[in-house]
Amino acid sequence: MVQPKSAFWQNVVDAAQQHPQVDGLEKLPFFTLAPMEAVTDTVFRRVVAKAAAPDAFYTEFTNARSISHPKAKFTVQGRLSFDPSEQIPVAQLWGDRPIDFELGVADVKNRGFEAVDINMGCPDSTVIKNGAGSGLIKEPDKAAELIAAAKTGGLPISVKTRLGFNKLDTFREWIPFLLRQDIQVLTIHLRTRKEMSKVPAHFELIDEILQMRDEIAPDTLIQINGDIKDRAQGLAIAKEHPGLDGIMIGRGIFESPFAFEDTATEHTLDDSLDLLRYQLDLHDEFEAEFGPTNFQKLKRFFKIYVRGFSYASDLRVALMETKTTDEVRNILDEFDQQWAAKQAELAEQHQND
Numbered sequence: 107m108v109q110p111k112s113a114f115w116q117n118v119v120d121a122a123q124q125h126p127q128v129d130g131l132e133k134l135p136f137f138t139l140a141p142m143e144a145v146t147d148t149v150f151r152r153v154v155a156k157a158a159a160p161d162a163f164y165t166e167f168t169n170a171r172s173i174s175h176p177k178a179k180f181t182v183q184g185r186l187s188f189d190p191s192e193q194i195p196v197a198q199l200w201g202d203r204p205i206d207f208e209l210g211v212a213d214v215k216n217r218g219f220e221a222v223d224i225n226m227g228c229p230d231s232t233v234i235k236n237g238a239g240s241g242l243i244k245e246p247d248k249a250a251e252l253i254a255a256a257k258t259g260g261l262p263i264s265v266k267t268r269l270g271f272n273k274l275d276t277f278r279e280w281i282p283f284l285l286r287q288d289i290q291v292l293t294i295h296l297r298t299r300k301e302m303s304k305v306p307a308h309f310e311l312i313d314e315i316l317q318m319r320d321e322i323a324p325d326t327l328i329q330i331n332g333d334i335k336d337r338a339q340g341l342a343i344a345k346e347h348p349g350l351d352g353i354m355i356g357r358g359i360f361e362s363p364f365a366f367e368d369t370a371t372e373h374t375l376d377d378s379l380d381l382l383r384y385q386l387d388l389h390d391e392f393e394a395e396f397g398p399t400n401f402q403k404l405k406r407f408f409k410i411y412v413r414g415f416s417y418a419s420d421l422r423v424a425l426m427e428t429k430t431t432d433e434v435r436n437i438l439d440e441f442d443q444q445w446a447a448k449q450a451e452l453a454e455q456h457q458n459d
């Protein structure tokens with residue numbers, strides 16, 4: 107059994123064992139919410155924590171250079187803020203200069219973070235042009251330097267990457283290379299950069315990857331990512347691939363904010379709209395502390411909560427017209443009243459049937 111190299115990751119592994127036991131699994135994998143730019147900020151992470159918390163969260167990626175840059179410091183403050191209910195997320199950083207990782211890790215440590223993840227998978231062309239993200243797959247020596255520099259900051263370092271840049275076969279060199287860098291966790295989005303998210307994740311390669319880990323770095327935790335919607339699906343995959351340590355879920359959270367719950371249950375419309383209201387309150391709190399944010403960003407969340415019931419699309423359309431959180435609240439209140447009246451009308455009709 108893999109022995110995590112740090113107290114932080116040991117805690118995550120231990121937290122995973124607190125969930126109900128599952129037949130056929132000697133050790134439960136840990137579940138994490140994927141880092142997602144403009145999505146998994148402290149506000150949304152707290153909403154997910156309230157709905158059904160994963161065993162660990164990640165921040166959205168932060169440019170390692172911006173952390174100590176005088177002009178960017180303020181925006182970074184909001185990006186790197188977190189609340190105790192998130193059990194201290196892993197801070198994900200991206201960049202291409204060792205010095206930025208050296209200083210960046212030391213800085214996030216001062217902010218209270220206990221683990222750092224390096225982004226080596228982002229397919230975005232601007233990030234790649236900067237010599238970072240998935241571009242590092244083509245520059246393994248630089249990747250190794252960045253990891254070494256990050257380690258000097260005094261926190262456990264992990265890496266999140268893809269299988270290759272253009273060719274799938276690259277994983278046979280790239281993954282062993284990363285495993286030789288003595289990292290705590292290796293998270294693999296099971297696609298190449300070229301494949302973006304257009305083809306199904308390569309679950310067929312999991313066992314080969316686990317074998318590489320067992321041979322090269324038996325104490326590095328392996329977490330897989332890509333197309334896993336919820337805990338039930340993650341557990342089914344873990345059963346098929348003994349030795350898998352972690353499961354990371356990204357877009358599954360858009361299909362259900364309850365993706366991490368132990369037993370999938372039917373949630374009422376009220377449950378969903380309560381989460382939306384909670385997000386609005388946290389959003390206002392965040393703005394009070396860190397200044398205005400782009401309201402458009404909030405709109406992408408509406409469809410997470412408003413789906414799967416009659417009138418959902420009407421409500422969504424109305425919400426998309428809003429410009430403030432109070433306008434959203436007013437529409438939700440009006441909707442509640444209309445919904446209650448409709449239910450009463452239906453109940454009456456039913457009695458008269």
Ligand SMILES: Cc1cc2nc3c(=O)[nH]c(=O)nc-3n(C[C@H](O)[C@H](O)[C@H](O)COP(=O)(O)O)c2cc1C
Pocket residue numbers: 140141142143144145165166167198225227228266295331332333334354355356357358
């Ligand atoms: C909107 C969005 C933003 C993302 N931002 C990041 C990021 O900041 N860092 C990162 O490592 N991956 C990022 N990703 C990739 C996800 O973490 C994950 O690897 C990918 O969505 C595949 O997993 P999934 O199928 O569970 O969504 C992002 C994905 C999406 C959809």
